[in-house]
Amino acid sequence: MKEITVEELQTLKNPAIIDIRSPIEFKDGSIPEAINIPLFTDKEREEIGTIYKHEGQAAAKWRAMEFVSHKIPSLLNQIKEAMSNGEELVIHCWRGGMRSKAVVTFLEFAGIYAMRLTGGYKAYRQYILQQIPAMFPERAVVLHGLTGVGKTEVLKNLKSLGYPILDLEEMAAHRGSIFGTIGLGEGNNQKIFDSLLYKGLSEIKGSAYFVMEAESKRIGKAVQPEELMDRKMKGINIYIHTPIEQRVKQLVNEYVLPYQNEPWYHDQISIGIEKILRRIKDNEMKKALLQTLENKDYQEMIGILLEHYYDPRYDHATLEYDGRFIDVYAEDSNDASMKVMGEIDNLIVKKKEVFEGKI
Missing domain, CATH: 3.40.250.10 (Rhodanese-like domain)
Known part of the structure; x- marks a missing residue:
């Protein structure tokens, strides 16, 4: 044997x-x-x-x-x-x-x-x-942007073209906001996350850099290792901007249209809204959210959540990062993908030493 x-x-x-x-x-x-x-x-x-x-x-x-x-x-x-x-x-x-x-x-x-x-x-x-602590490439390119700008789509587009990416939300089977695990099941635990992270790192072995989203340390049930957090905080920051109308459309296409007729969908959204209502003090906002929930007007709900709940909380998180931010203004996630690739290619060609950790 x-x-x-x-x-x-x-x-x-x-x-x-x-x-x-x-x-x-x-x-x-x-x-x-x-x-x-x-x-x-x-x-x-x-x-x-x-x-x-x-x-x-x-x-x-x-x-x-x-x-x-x-x-x-x-x-x-x-x-x-x-x-x-x-x-x-x-x-x-x-x-x-x-x-x-x-x-x-x-x-x-x-x-x-x-x-x-x-x-x-x-x-x-x-x-x-x-093995994992020693496997991270030297530099991280960190994608920032308000909820709905399509950061995950940008990562997938980059990966399809051969760029070294780590899709941490996919590894955790969890996405941000009240829509966290819609379409992804109950989310992956730490063991599964670590296995998928090891696999992802193995696939980009030898690269001088990698591209990732600006995730919190905890993603659903999983926690990022300290080595990854260190790379993220010292990474090259690209901030994606898209119009709010496009962001609402993006979230509706991703989280609503594929699932809204499923029997479990409304209950899961209701649980998420209940959690948010416990965190806000604005009675008018609470009333508006409850009305959209009752009417099952998920598009209107998303618009309210973006403007009055998620957006005000996001920019504060960017203060934790070292270094300057490169702003990318795009019409949608495909446009953002092209412009992010342009920024990365520019850094690689003109500032290769950035990715080699020399500056």
Whole structure:
């Protein structure tokens, strides 16, 4: 049985990584691109743990065998189906214990070659936490702008053209404002965020700079590492300006039109508005927001929130940053993307030393 270390896993071009932990373990944190084919259900895993605690290891192993024995053909078929193009097959569990050893043994009997990840997911997480602090490029280009200017769209446009970007909101599965997780589920926890951050940093390895949004230290359920915060605060700042009419349109297109007919949508917006109402003292504003909520007039609601709630709070945050701000005035996110690329290209061509940390 061949074992592979986490370091060696990083050298494989396109491995088929099979995570055989229970669904609840996988949901709590996983290796990006890994496929969950659980050996035990959540309930089975819980029962085995209880037996182990009260009756000992031998009894727990016997019960595990009872659960697994009839599953083996289906399990192996699922793993075979998950493989394509002859990738190297890597099996892992929580810490490289009996679960992954058993599955690799089953695969060997079936004539399928597989490697077992030494230390399992636990070793992977320890490894990436050690690596992340030293992986950040020297300089950050930080995108600023009021809610709705399309910073996320700018990042995606830049990435499609090969610019080195870190989309932290995507990694956290959380966006700012009351619309935070609409369309993104419940948001990613710290383990998933760290895994996606490591993956993102690996993809821009060797770059002298990276582009990111001006996020708060906490994004939903996740917290940025200190090294990233340091790069952000000392970065090159680009402030995007677009007309408020365009910002409202941007937010309606992004957060309202795709979801407004979903049964959960209005309730989720209501929860967000309730949180905001607890923070404001202006009774007229409260009344206006409640009226838009009752009428389900989300466009009008967004306009009020931008002008009277989010905009006044944003500019104060920019005072925390070192260095000057480069202003970019654009009609929409596509126009902003072109102008941001122009500013970055100008810095690279004329001031390459900026990105090399020389000035």
